[in-house]
Amino acid sequence: AEPRALPRDLEGLRVVISAGGTREPLDPVRFLGNRSSGKQGFALARVAAQRGAEVTLVAGHTDELPAPAGATLQRVSTAEEMRKAVHSAAADADVVVMAAAVADFRPATRADHKIKKSDDSPDPVITLDRNADILAEVVRGRRSGQIVVGFAAETGDENGSVLDHARAKLRRKGADLLVVNAVGDGKAFGTEDNAGWLLASDGAEQVIAQGAKARLAATLWDAVTALIQRRL
Ligand code: CTP
Ligand code: CA
Numbered sequence: 001a002e003p004r005a006l007p008r009d010l011e012g013l014r015v016v017i018s019a020g021g022t023r024e025p026l027d028p029v030r031f032l033g034n035r036s037s038g039k040q041g042f043a044l045a046r047v048a049a050q051r052g053a054e055v056t057l058v059a060g061h062t063d064e065l066p067a068p069a070g071a072t073l074q075r076v077s078t079a080e081e082m083r084k085a086v087h088s089a090a091a092d093a094d095v096v097v098m099a100a101a102v103a104d105f106r107p108a109t110r111a112d113h114k115i116k117k118s119d120d121s122p123d124p125v126i127t128l129d130r131n132a133d134i135l136a137e138v139v140r141g142r143r144s145g146q147i148v149v150g151f152a153a154e155t156g157d158e159n160g161s162v163l164d165h166a167r168a169k170l171r172r173k174g175a176d177l178l179v180v181n182a183v184g185d186g187k188a189f190g191t192e193d194n195a196g197w198l199l200a201s202d203g204a205e206q207v208i209a210q211g212a213k214a215r216l217a218a219t220l221w222d223a224v225t226a227l228i229q230r231r232l
Contacts (some may be wrong), residue, residue, distance in 0.1 A: 009225050011052035016089040017045045017071075018100035018134070020060035022079040026126065027111040036101035038062025040151070040194060043213040044099055045071040045090050048221060056089040058082060060100055071161060079131040086134050087141075095224055097149040098135040099179075106131055122139045139174040147224055150175040153183040163197065177201070177223055179216070181207070198223055 019041020023031040042065045046058040049070035057071045060082055067073045074089070076082045079102045090096045105128035115124060135150050142148055152169050154162040166180040181196040195210035198219065206223070208216055 004200060006047070006050045007134050010048055010050035010221060013048075013053045013228075014056075015048050015053045015095040015097065016056045016058065016086060016092045016093045017041050017048070018058045018060070018102075019045070019168040020062035020084055022060045022082055022103045023077050024079065024103045024106035024131075025110050026107045027113065027115045029114055032103060032105075032107065033061065034101045034103065036060070036062070037191075038065055039192070040213045040216065041097075041099035042066075042068055043217045044097055044220065047214055048170070051221060053095075056093070058085045058089060058100070060102075079106065079134070081188045083132055083134045083137070084150055086138065090138050090141075091147075092144075094149045094228075095148065095149065097151075097220070098138070099151050102134055103131055105129060121219060133173075135173055135175060137219060145192040147177070148175045149177045149179065149220065149224070151179045151181070153181050155183055166197065166199060175201065176227060177220070179220060200227075 005132060021034040021036035023033045025031045038059060041057065042062070046053050046068035049055045049068055055071035057068060057073045059073060059075055060077065074085050075082070076085050077163045082100060082102060108127040108129045131214055135148070139148050150173050152166050156162045162180065162182045166178060170178040178199045179196060180199060181194055194208070194213050194216045196206055196208050200207040207211035208219055
């Protein structure tokens with residue numbers, strides 16, 4: 001069936017969306033990576049473009065996904081490359097959505113040659129350096145009125161539930177909105193569906209029912225337009 005025409009309610013809005021996972025090289029053939037598929041970020045870009053936004057999609061490594069129609073797609077690999085691309089696109093954006101799974105750490109050194117194993121030297125130990133927090137930097141440098149959205153993949157642990165961690169993360173990051181997905185046990189990463197919560201910095205909390213990633217995208221863009229309306 002032909003999908004129903006979407007409202008063009010994001011017309012005139014410049015949005016930047018990051019998607020997928022970054023890769024942090026150890027040597028010319030090896031990297032530290034993660035299981036992000038990029039599907040949620042690509043769905044956000046596709047829906048935003050359909051609703052009339054001018055979309056820049058900064059994509060790290062993803063499953064093989066079709067480029068969202070109407071979006072400008074920029075490919076990056078490492079967290080540092082993603083950082084530069086997001087900041088330069090964010091400079092004149094109205095909305096920045098960090099849906100990417102950015103590596104928190106990178107190997108402190110990158111070997112120029114393939115690391116070899118050897119019987120007469122000890123096995124290597126990987127030392128990690130911390131990557132910059134792109135979302136926190138965007139928040140710190142935000143233009144007046146710019147809306148910043150984060151994603152959080154959380155599992156509960158002995159220190160708190162998924163929601164406890166997410167509420168604390170929203171406060172810590174200073175974003176306007178935080179999409180919270182419960183992960184682990186095959187949830188969220190690489191799957192077709194997402195479920196979770198949408199937390200706003202004013203304390204509003206909305207349950208996101210289990211559904212297609214395009215549904216979650218629609219819910220998020222509705223929340224963004226509501227936020228813009230309230231600020232006008
Ligand atoms: N993020 C980012 N730059 C990083 C790490 C994360 O911009 N170096 C963004 C992600 O794109 C996401 C949000 O921050 O929108 C939350 O990411 P998450 O990994 O859940 O939180 P962290 O702050 O990295 O905390 P932790 O992994 O320790 O839970
Ligand atoms: Ca992290």
